Amino acid sequence: MHRRASQIYCIIKGEFELYFIEDNAANFTGHIIKEGQGTLFPQGSIHYLINAPCGNGSLVAVTSSEDPGRIDVATSFFNALPASMISVALGGQKVKIDENKLSTVDPAQGTEECRRRCNLL
Known part of the structure; x- marks a missing residue:
């Protein structure tokens, strides 16, 4: 969780599973994102991303702050x-x-x- 920034992931190569919890555990959401796709994790959201198929993968992750924090x-x-x-x-x-x-x-x-x-x- 980054309490001071949102985070954007852009998939360059491979396939990744992503999960996040919406406000107050309203919903646990998961998706698979592939090459050329991306996603946004809102500031303060509990989230994670994994290379589930264990293949070669690369991504770019950008935060909306130079000091996003991490919990x-x-x-x-x-x-x-x-x-x-x-x-x-x-x-x-x-x-x-x-x-x-x-x-x-x-x-x-x-x-x-x-x-x-x-x-x-």
């Missing part, structure tokens, strides 16, 4: 808040946090499943 929402939520606050935010559920799973601060590194599929492990 990795889930990592920040679970790492920054005390367990009691997380429990309240999740409707009183008891939460057990696996510290090893939170150690990845950069989601661009990909999930283990994605990295395995692309032969990166």
Whole structure:
């Protein structure tokens, strides 16, 4: 999430899956964009983009600010808040946090499943 900028992606080569959450989780939307296509992620939207087919791909990403900021929402939520606050935010559920799973601060590194599929492990 970039709280100080919108972001535009233009696909130069390949195929990418993109996902974003609309205001207050109103809708989780996903699309596939290909060479010559692009998309806009509004300022403050929770979003991600992956090279799901693991093929060669390139894109251009541009933000509307020189200092767009970046918040990795889930990592920040679970790492920054005390367990009691997380429990309240999740409707009183008891939460057990696996510290090893939170150690990845950069989601661009990909999930283990994605990295395995692309032969990166």
